[in-house]
Amino acid sequence: MKTQVGIVGAGPSGLLLARMLQLQGIESVIVEARSRDYIEARIRAGVMEHWVAELTDEVGLGARMRREGLVHEGLEISFAGQRRRIDLKALTGKSIMVYGQQEFVKDFVAARLEDGLPIHFEAADVSIHDIEGDSPKIRFTDKDGAPREIQCDFIGGCDGFHGICRPSIPADRLANFETVYPYAWLGILAQAAPSSDELIYSNHDNGFALHSMRSPELTRLYLQVPPDDDINLWPDDRIWEELQTRLTQDGDWRVTEGPVIQKGITPMRSFVCETMRHGRLFLAGDSAHIVPPTGAKGMNLAAADVKLLAGALTDFYKSGDSAGLDGYTARCLPRIWKAERFSWWMTQMLHLAPQNDDFARRIQLAELDYFTGSEAGARALAENYVGLPFD
Numbered sequence: 001m002k003t004q005v006g007i008v009g010a011g012p013s014g015l016l017l018a019r020m021l022q023l024q025g026i027e028s029v030i031v032e033a034r035s036r037d038y039i040e041a042r043i044r045a046g047v048m049e050h051w052v053a054e055l056t057d058e059v060g061l062g063a064r065m066r067r068e069g070l071v072h073e074g075l076e077i078s079f080a081g082q083r084r085r086i087d088l089k090a091l092t093g094k095s096i097m098v099y100g101q102q103e104f105v106k107d108f109v110a111a112r113l114e115d116g117l118p119i120h121f122e123a124a125d126v127s128i129h130d131i132e133g134d135s136p137k138i139r140f141t142d143k144d145g146a147p148r149e150i151q152c153d154f155i156g157g158c159d160g161f162h163g164i165c166r167p168s169i170p171a172d173r174l175a176n177f178e179t180v181y182p183y184a185w186l187g188i189l190a191q192a193a194p195s196s197d198e199l200i201y202s203n204h205d206n207g208f209a210l211h212s213m214r215s216p217e218l219t220r221l222y223l224q225v226p227p228d229d230d231i232n233l234w235p236d237d238r239i240w241e242e243l244q245t246r247l248t249q250d251g252d253w254r255v256t257e258g259p260v261i262q263k264g265i266t267p268m269r270s271f272v273c274e275t276m277r278h279g280r281l282f283l284a285g286d287s288a289h290i291v292p293p294t295g296a297k298g299m300n301l302a303a304a305d306v307k308l309l310a311g312a313l314t315d316f317y318k319s320g321d322s323a324g325l326d327g328y329t330a331r332c333l334p335r336i337w338k339a340e341r342f343s344w345w346m347t348q349m350l351h352l353a354p355q356n357d358d359f360a361r362r363i364q365l366a367e368l369d370y371f372t373g374s375e376a377g378a379r380a381l382a383e384n385y386v387g388l389p390f391d
């Protein structure tokens, strides 16, 4: 089998890349390790930056997002017994779109399959070859057990943090930067109406908590827990009790409870692989970088990489101009590092680190007071949260 761009991974990066290439008349084949059901059920991100929602419209797949997604013009930060609103719209002129990543994935998978374009689900033993030459290859065993090979001009490494693309780059060529945090997030999805119209990020003496949502009937909630915590030690009653404690610092307001339909613990790390290109392999999204979820940046950064990569591949195929491909890493990295900084900063401002002493705690409360109380502070937070301008 032959194609122009072979894409490993059908997450937001791989699906968006394939769609943007399709609209430019460039062929691609997607190879995905999991089943369609699995990737459509995997609950992850919820917040799309303004321009990512617009890009989704531009590629023709924004209809359901516009109908079912929730536009938020602000968010709230709770600390020291009070709640303060950051008016994103007034401070930046922009809003954010709350629309589940798995809904985005469903929309893109459905469109691709309706257009009769290939996604090989449940591919086993996926490997990539000859990335330093002119004709790289993706090999895998298809879901019927048959060996397959796809010959490509380029490979999009869109297979997430645990994928095989980044490790296929020779170790001595990789420039990796990483920090791991001393806490994790316990996340639940509950069949309960959101208790507030907006997201609430809460800093509490017991640790961080977040109130988010997916729809008028579904609430998404998170609690800071130790990184090695066991989900079995968190029966639903304990989760609700802790959410009530951490989120309701300011009076009578309560979190609406309901049946928990999904729960899990996610460790948190920051990671950047500055080697986003090796030969004809281009990394995009979580395969190249990870942010802690506190800044809601992961899926948005993935979209930013893909926008640049799709543009560069289009220039190459339309006019033989390889400047965009050659400059891909250099164009991506400044935005990536700014999102890394913001996510790291939000994380350390909102969580309680075990090593922090009373002095550090006082500094944290002063920081929260400043960034929610001063217009300059709030604007800096808002500008990053809604997404920094391109270039």
Ligand code: RFL
Pocket (backbone or CB within 6 Å): 008, 009, 010, 011, 012, 013, 014, 031, 032, 033, 034, 039, 043, 044, 045, 046, 047, 048, 101, 123, 126, 158, 159, 160, 161, 162, 163, 164, 185, 187, 266, 284, 285, 286, 287, 293, 295, 296, 297, 298, 299, 300, 301, 302
């Ligand atoms: P993905 O989504 O991990 O997709 C990679 C795909 O590759 C497949 N794969 C392979 N396929 C073939 N062969 C192999 N060897 C393969 N290995 C893996 C996988 O099955 C998968 O389908 O990466 P992508 O596309 O780069 O997208 C990145 C986003 O998923 C990620 O950044 C966000 O989910 C991060 N994130 C958030 N981002 C936001 O922008 N806003 C948020 O509000 C937000 N909240 C979150 C988050 C991530 C979270 N978790 C669970 C990590 C909240 C959480 C709790």
Ligand code: PHB
Pocket (backbone or CB within 6 Å): 044, 045, 046, 047, 199, 212, 213, 220, 293, 294, 295, 296
């Ligand atoms: C979510 O709704 O899942 C969500 C929202 C904001 C974040 C992280 C996750 O910062």
